[in-house]
Amino acid sequence: MTTLNSKIPKGPIKDKWTIYKDKINLVNPANKRNIDIIIVGTGLAGGSAAATLAELGYNVKAFCFQDSPRRAHSIAAQGGINASKNYQGDGDSTYRLFYDTVKGGDYRSREANVHRLAEVSTNIIDQCVAQGVPFARDYGGLLDNRSFGGVLVSRTFYAKGQTGQQLLLGAYSAMNRQIARGKVKMYNRHEMLDIVLVDGKARGIITRNLVTGEIERHSAHAVVLGTGGYGNAFYLSTYAMGSNVTAAWKAHKRGAFFANPCFTQIHPTCIPVSGDHQSKLTLMSESLRNDGRIWVPKNPEDAKAIQEGKLKPTELTEDNRDYFLERRYPAFGNLVPRDVASRAAKERCDAGYGVNATGEAVYLDFAAAIHRYGKEEAHVKGLDENDTALVTKLGKEIIKSKYGNLFQMYEKIIDQNPYETPMMIYPAVHYTMGGIWVDYNLMTTVPGLYCIGEANFSDHGANRLGASALMQGLADGYFVLPYTIGDYLSDDIRTGPISIETSEFEAAEKEVRAKIDKLINNKGTHSVDYFHKRLGKIMWNKCGMSRNAKDLKEAVTEIAELRTAFWKGVKIPGNADEYNEELAKAGRVADFLELGELFAKDALQREESCGGHFREEHQTKEGEAKRRKEFQYVSAWEFKGEPGDATLHKEELKYEDIEVKERSYK
Numbered sequence: 001m002t003t004l005n006s007k008i009p010k011g012p013i014k015d016k017w018t019i020y021k022d023k024i025n026l027v028n029p030a031n032k033r034n035i036d037i038i039i040v041g042t043g044l045a046g047g048s049a050a051a052t053l054a055e056l057g058y059n060v061k062a063f064c065f066q067d068s069p070r071r072a073h074s075i076a077a078q079g080g081i082n083a084s085k086n087y088q089g090d091g092d093s094t095y096r097l098f099y100d101t102v103k104g105g106d107y108r109s110r111e112a113n114v115h116r117l118a119e120v121s122t123n124i125i126d127q128c129v130a131q132g133v134p135f136a137r138d139y140g141g142l143l144d145n146r147s148f149g150g151v152l153v154s155r156t157f158y159a160k161g162q163t164g165q166q167l168l169l170g171a172y173s174a175m176n177r178q179i180a181r182g183k184v185k186m187y188n189r190h191e192m193l194d195i196v197l198v199d200g201k202a203r204g205i206i207t208r209n210l211v212t213g214e215i216e217r218h219s220a221h222a223v224v225l226g227t228g229g230y231g232n233a234f235y236l237s238t239y240a241m242g243s244n245v246t247a248a249w250k251a252h253k254r255g256a257f258f259a260n261p262c263f264t265q266i267h268p269t270c271i272p273v274s275g276d277h278q279s280k281l282t283l284m285s286e287s288l289r290n291d292g293r294i295w296v297p298k299n300p301e302d303a304k305a306i307q308e309g310k311l312k313p314t315e316l317t318e319d320n321r322d323y324f325l326e327r328r329y330p331a332f333g334n335l336v337p338r339d340v341a342s343r344a345a346k347e348r349c350d351a352g353y354g355v356n357a358t359g360e361a362v363y364l365d366f367a368a369a370i371h372r373y374g375k376e377e378a379h380v381k382g383l384d385e386n387d388t389a390l391v392t393k394l395g396k397e398i399i400k401s402k403y404g405n406l407f408q409m410y411e412k413i414i415d416q417n418p419y420e421t422p423m424m425i426y427p428a429v430h431y432t433m434g435g436i437w438v439d440y441n442l443m444t445t446v447p448g449l450y451c452i453g454e455a456n457f458s459d460h461g462a463n464r465l466g467a468s469a470l471m472q473g474l475a476d477g478y479f480v481l482p483y484t485i486g487d488y489l490s491d492d493i494r495t496g497p498i499s500i501e502t503s504e505f506e507a508a509e510k511e512v513r514a515k516i517d518k519l520i521n522n523k524g525t526h527s528v529d530y531f532h533k534r535l536g537k538i539m540w541n542k543c544g545m546s547r548n549a550k551d552l553k554e555a556v557t558e559i560a561e562l563r564t565a566f567w568k569g570v571k572i573p574g575n576a577d578e579y580n581e582e583l584a585k586a587g588r589v590a591d592f593l594e595l596g597e598l599f600a601k602d603a604l605q606r607e608e609s610c611g612g613h614f615r616e617e618h619q620t621k622e623g624e625a626k627r628r629k630e631f632q633y634v635s636a637w638e639f640k641g642e643p644g645d646a647t648l649h650k651e652e653l654k655y656e657d658i659e660v661k662e663r664s665y666k
């Protein structure tokens with residue numbers, strides 16, 4: 001049986017990474033030229049890793065299922081990326097970023113990894129600026145910052161509401177240089193469908209060319225997964241439509257433990273669901289909470305009138321509004337962490353105070369910020385500060401310069417002008433803290449198989465703070481993996497090329513083909529989406545923002561039954577040897593249907609509330625999450641034939657540099 005060894009280096013926390021780097025084995029430049037690395041996924045994590053490993057001299061084969069790495073889900077990231085540069089002089093430091101991240105994750109992440117993340121965060125900004133990433137700058141030309149939830153400093157670097165896109169263009173340019181040099185061979189429109197193990201080590205993958213349907217074998221000395229998160233198990237989410245769990249799930253089935261699958265982030269500021277026809281949800285960046293104030297009507301009658309369209313939010317006076325985050329959490333106000341803000345919004349809506357026709361929305365209001373900025377601008381320009389029309393005009397201009405593209409997006413979707421009337425928002429699935437278990441080296445429980453970015457169980461514990469996913473993905477890709485993988489590969493300098501003509505590759509390819517044949521020849525009666533939507537409903541209703549043992553037990557059974565129904569009843573048109581989006585989707589949903597069961601099983605065993613995982617049985621009198629010491633571990637699941645049979649391994653979490661205490665934002 002595999003046992004967990006997190007391989008945390010010895011020494012004081014602030015020196016661990018340095019000592020580690022000084023002691024690891026290196027591969028000399030001539031030998032790097034003889035070593036191949038497969039990287040599946042070219043979002044921020046995979047793209048930055050591919051560029052860096054190729055720059056170091058390794059031969060990289062990179063894969064993504066889109067037509068270009070530029071279309072990875074990372075492109076959607078809006079708000080920003082954290083780094084403890086302390087440019088604002090507001091008291092930031094490596095320790096504070098480390099502390100905030102561990103606390104924000106509700107003390108369910110590994111101290112050593114998080115400290116390393118905080119240490120390298122500053123390098124990321126330098127690297128990206130050198131690449132030409134156009135981070136926002138202040139009037140004097142210096143890099144600007146804003147604040148995100150769960151922190152008391154401004155450490156978020158941003159490029160308007162398009163930070164992910166700009167960072168991805170940086171990583172993509174760096175990777176393109178290596179593609180041009182022949183050091184990275186890029187396989188677009190290729191989907192990884194299995195991992196190949198030879199003598200217990202990851203030595204290759206099986207892919208399907210999504211354009212021609214061709215099944216291919218690819219070999220390497222090590223395989224890296226940077227394949228993103230699995231929030232689309234919920235069907236409706238803020239993820240890109242193609243985001244999926246397939247690569248991670250196949251790795252799990254080949255021996256990689258899956259950690260904390262139930263830790264999902266439900267983001268408080270998304271455009272509310274409008275009906276059953278919807279296939280996608282849209283995020284309104286957390287950066288908006290810097291200036292937007294969240295409220296619902298104070299009186300239920302007003303909420304009802306708003307729901308029925310008889311009253312407008314702008315008609316409600318200040319005394320009749322409940323700024324519930326400011327009321328409940330005066331220290332952090334609208335900038336409490338996401339899990340806290342989401343639950344507080346749900347609580348108000350469940351109590352009948354929600355707005356929108358569905359009653360499942362709260363307001364995010366910029367009127368106060370428009371007024372504040374407008375007055376300041378009028379003052380600066382020596383204009384009349386009491387001229388309301390002028391102040392409003394000036395204020396709107398400032399808000400537009402900060403969040404213009406987000407406001408435009410909102411208006412296009414909802415057909416309301418958020419400069420004039422408050423936005424409506426509601427929590428939605430946004431990120432998965434769970435993922436493939438990795439040790440300090442980012443290696444999974446399969447030797448030679450690494451996992452980076454959102455796909456691993458990451459540094460975010462039970463709740464990720466805003467702007468820290470980009471930080472982690474780029475830390476992994478640019479600054480961590482390039483060291484740690486060398487230590488492993490130093491044993492492979494005499495191995496020579498890995499053949500694909502072996503029984504292991506043949507067996508894996510056969511399995512992949514058999515599954516595709518089964519799907520395409522099924523001739524059932526329902527579309528893939530029919531099953532995906534049903535899965536999403538179970539996930540949202542029973543494994544969503546708040547969970548209890550009864551619902552979770554039902555979810556385990558219902559998901560298993562739905563999986564059986566899927567394999568009996570799914571219908572996929574077309575053929576396997578052609579471009580067939582429905583076939584690709586079917587494979588992904590088949591894997592979600594397995595992961596979903598493990599997700600519910602994991603949530604059921606975690607008899608505590610922590611971060612994004614809220615168990616109704618474990619809450620304080622005030623309705624806050626109640627953590628339990630007995631659950632201070634990472635749950636790492638080993639696959640045993642069926643998702644329901646997976647066995648639990650625990651990585652105990654020790655906190656030596658941070659005191660574990662009540663997570664208060666009051």
Ligand SMILES: Cc1cc2nc3c(=O)[nH]c(=O)nc-3n(C[C@H](O)[C@H](O)[C@H](O)COP(=O)(O)OP(=O)(O)OC[C@H]3O[C@@H](n4cnc5c(N)ncnc54)[C@H](O)[C@@H]3O)c2cc1C
Nearest residue numbers: 041042043045065074078079080192228453454467469470
């Ligand atoms: C709307 C939105 C806004 C966000 N804003 C922020 C923000 O402001 N700040 C922040 O820090 N975080 C933000 N996030 C989170 C952040 O964007 C993601 O966590 C991060 O970009 C994930 O990067 P990644 O490289 O790990 O994965 P991804 O960008 O998801 O890339 C996955 C890659 O894997 C490939 N892939 C997947 N499966 C396969 C397969 N089977 N075969 C081949 N290739 C495969 C894909 O083609 C893709 O290249 C936001 C997320 C959303 C949804």
